[in-house]
Amino acid sequence: MLFFEFLWITSTISSFFSLSEKLPANLTPKVLPAKVSNNLGKFVSKHRPLFVVPKQPGKVWSTTLLPTRFLRIDWHNNDNKTNLEQSQNSPRQTVKKSKKELCSAGQEVAPQQPVFRTSSGWKSGTIINSSSANQDFFTQKILRSLQDFFRFTSPLEQNFMSAASPVVVVHRDRNNYEVWVNNRLVATLPTEAAAKSMQQRLTNLAKLPNLDANQLRPALVDGIPALMAGNRFLWGIEKQISERFHKTGELLAIEWINNLRSAFKAPTLTLVEGQKEMYGVSPSSRKLSGLASWYGGYFHGRLTANGEIYNQDELTVAHKSLPFNTYLQVKNLQTGKAVIVRVNDRGPYIEPRSLDLSRIAARCLGSEIAGVVPYEAVILQSNQPKMTLKASTLTKAKPKPVRQLALVSEF
Template sequence: MLFLGILWMTSWIGSFLSLSDNLSPSWNTKITPTETVSNLGNLVSKHNPLDVLSQQPINTWSTALIPTNYLKINWGTQKSLSNLDNSVKSPTRVVQHSKKQLCYSLVENADNRNILEKSIHFASAELIKTRSSPRNFLPDKILGSLQDFFRFTNMAQQSFSAVTSPVILVRRDRKNYEVWVNNRVVANLPNEMQAKSLQTRLSQLTALPNLDANQLRPALVDGIPALMAGNRFLFGIEKQISRQFNRSGDLLAIEWINNLRSAFQVPTLTLLEAQREMYGLSASNVAMSGLASWYGGYFHGRLTANGERYNQNELTVAHKTLPFNTYLQVTNLKTGKAVIVRVNDRGPYIPPRSLDLSREAARCIQSEIAGVVPYKAVILHSKQPTMTLNPANLKTDKLKPRKQLALVADF
């Protein structure tokens, strides 16, 4: 009798826990803003001997990322299933060059595209589960224990705290982690530790009650391209990250800031606006013109005239006489495209050329294919104080006074 009583009790509890599964869709809690799905193709294109309720998404941490327009589809209708089935049977969808991608190559050669310029497939990806808040109430603890013991799944009650959070982390592969904010990809990072660091900072940012997204901007902090919210430091793009993706750290910072501004629905910055903000520059009355060429792979990694290693992915330029570290705003007179570059080398020595741009700078003004283009350049002056995270780095030089600013690193 005792055994039958225990069996009856466990059956009753199981029926109670799964009650919401049998309710109509209108009674079930809607999970927003996203629902993760697993093996969608198998569900709609293959016969399944088990009864599957069309109104119930299948919840799993090993997810398949799908385009955001799918998230707006009512999966329970026959029309929706037909559209989904067509998308599964169709060739793999790819994302072409995004307009948010700055200074990409116009040369249609897949071997020369870097890891971020390659097409991104909507293949399987893993959602990195973050720690959810612990259950503080005794009924929640009992319910959770019973669900774990009897392996019951309550669709309506499952929290999806990591998915519904405004900031989530997705692993595409071993060396590609995506940080999402408000259903938008903000940044790609090569390892999980760096990605989690950015995720934590952005989670703290989104929790601020008086966040002004218009203050999101790029900057140089201790010489490193960084993401800033006003004078609050968010994340620095170390050289390791830029080398991993073969991209300029300056351009990555600008792209990520623009992605973040888009996620908060504020206007993005143009390349020149972002560069002027990052370097703290203003135009002078000194201008020049002539022909500009560019140099790339053969010189990549070699010493420049100022002692740096030439990096064809950075925004630099060679000039015969201008002082090193002079900033120039160079405009391609054929395309109207402009970019800000820093003088770190001497040349060119083939007349009548007067500027030799890095390959990345040439891509920014769309002169990579032409090779040599007419240009106009304006010398820029620095107006922004040096920014640092460590107040101990602030130095006082009586002979050469320079404005310095200690930033806020904590929320």
Template sequence: MLIFEFLWITSTISSFFSLSEKLPANFTPKVLPAKVSTNLGKFVSKHRQFVLPQGKVLSTTLLPTRFLRIDWHNNDSGTNIEKPRNSQKQTVKKSKKELCSAGQEIASQQPILRKSSGWTSGTIINSSSPSPDFFTHKILRSLQDFFRFTSPIEQNFISASLPVVVVHRDQSNYEVWVNNSLVATLPTEKAAKLMQQRLTNLAKLPSLDANQLRPALVDGIPALMAGNRFLWGIEKQISQRFHKTGELLAIEWINNLRSAFKAPTLTLVEGQKEMYGVSPSSKKLSGIASWYGGYFHGRLTANGEIYDQDELTVAHKTLPFNTYLQVKNLQSGKSVIVRVNDRGPYIEPRSLDLSRVAARCLGSEIAGVVPYEAVILQSSQPKMTLKASTLTKAKPKPVRQLALVSEF
């Protein structure tokens, strides 16, 4: 009986709204949606009497407004994603500043004007996996859709029920948001939905420790990791789309994810040490460092690779190829880890020739030539792989490898 009474009330309200839509423009009341939503919040929480068509008088209280914010679709209470306590005052968090962005030295001296729009300004793609709903759950979900107004009410309902969302901005631009924090931008809807599914599964882990979120190299590809669980690999086409090395993207996205789960972010060097699995040795060097790009971009390096000025590499006259160096700019105090893949420089007294993006990370792109100190790094962690077959292959010189968990 209560169900029919409740449906009669909602149908009456629905008829009122549909009637107002069919009225001529000069008869339509000028009522702001925000005012309607405020009055609705007061209306649904009060004790009232209703007269039914049969003449009976019922005394009842409509559902409180917080009842409409419950996510009846998700029965899992094990997630440790924090729900917003005071959603009226909640603001959308911006993603962290990009690492080693172009023109960083100039931008730091001038005010930056950016129009930051939250995820609610885009088209939200609901890719939740299909699961059987109870009849009562379907009714309550429909009520949530019925009482959906413009911001801030609409934003509160969505943020409470969709902690991980995909937002479609424009063509080839799909953003993945976690707890109102932008984590990553992907070029296809399929990839964005897959990341959404993995992050949703990650959030449901009862033993999730956000401090274990870290970047890594998995089979040579920059990746996002949760301990030894593989989350996402950044392929070459994604990094080329952003005109940025995959290593920097992996650290940025991990920092965005750590911020979304209320964990401290990593510095550039901390993220690189986690990714490359290296630690400092006792060997150091110093001198003058320059950088090269432009004319050499796309040409062969001394070790046979194609030179990419957007990769974190360096040229040195004698150090073995694939040696990692932690280089510090003595003028700016900034540091970055680079890998030796070329020979040079051959202009005295320079002893290091950095890639363009490495110079940006050090703050020496404009200066061109700066004094430096460097520490030679050594491998301290096994290489990571998702290919279990590589662990059984016989090799003359065995290399330590760590098999990863690829699925949640």
């Protein structure tokens, strides 16, 4: 019926203009085409009877144009009525990106804009749908065909907005698979297998009836930065992933957890709050102060005093006497920024400096350009047991057993 009404309207308009062109100038109706086009929308949007051609049986047909929101309904979803009612009062949702990137070299706040939209069009990308047991009915396929016919938007946007699952994977290019939750980018992974694995775990997480997004937190599990939901293990960030982004796994874990918390409408964590959750530490009464410098470049890849390989992209610090693996919460007195670092080296040996930060730690403090800044530091102490997924470590007999927390990995 909609198709026949569309043909009737277009034929009427074309007949009107063709007739006006053939009439003499003095008989031409004084109606401007612009005026007709402006009133056309009001005409077709009203509910009005549509009569058949004269000299035929006098049946009266009644029709109403479908609203545009009808063509945007995801008929695969069981909550279609709810979505239709909400679309009248709620603004159109746009795809959001994380506002902050921790310790970035450039600006900390990224511009708010739809991820898929650019000045030259839509970015390339492919939605990788997870396997689903639900099949479309025949009527749903017809309605989807109507959507495809009347919506002249990107196929990527159509697939993205009509995805049945709140967790989708977008393949941008080689070694770039993005995991999205509720229209928010959560993480970027190098392989499709890894992205699908995270997608499955986050999908199971989203299905929990009593999900508390405030329980989403970063942690160290068997020494690997990980995403946690309470005591449930979600995902571990292996070294090859952090090396690909040239960023420490601790920072990635906090960023991804903040993205996930935002996707579930929970407040995000600051850098220090995320680090305290991850390392399981709390402030002590011991404090330090003085001047802090940073080192990198020439020392990158060399041995540190405790036998580790120095990595300027890890949150570490050198001190002359503090025990190795001591955590310090350092605050830049000039910028007010703070970061937690771990002692793994000795130095500095240039007076009056008392701390030598890694490059990424200096970047987090905003002292990378200044070089040397005044600081205050608090020595942190452990307040949580170590976390592990290896059951064998819990059964080994030890003279002084270390407190360990066994995790659940049901996702």
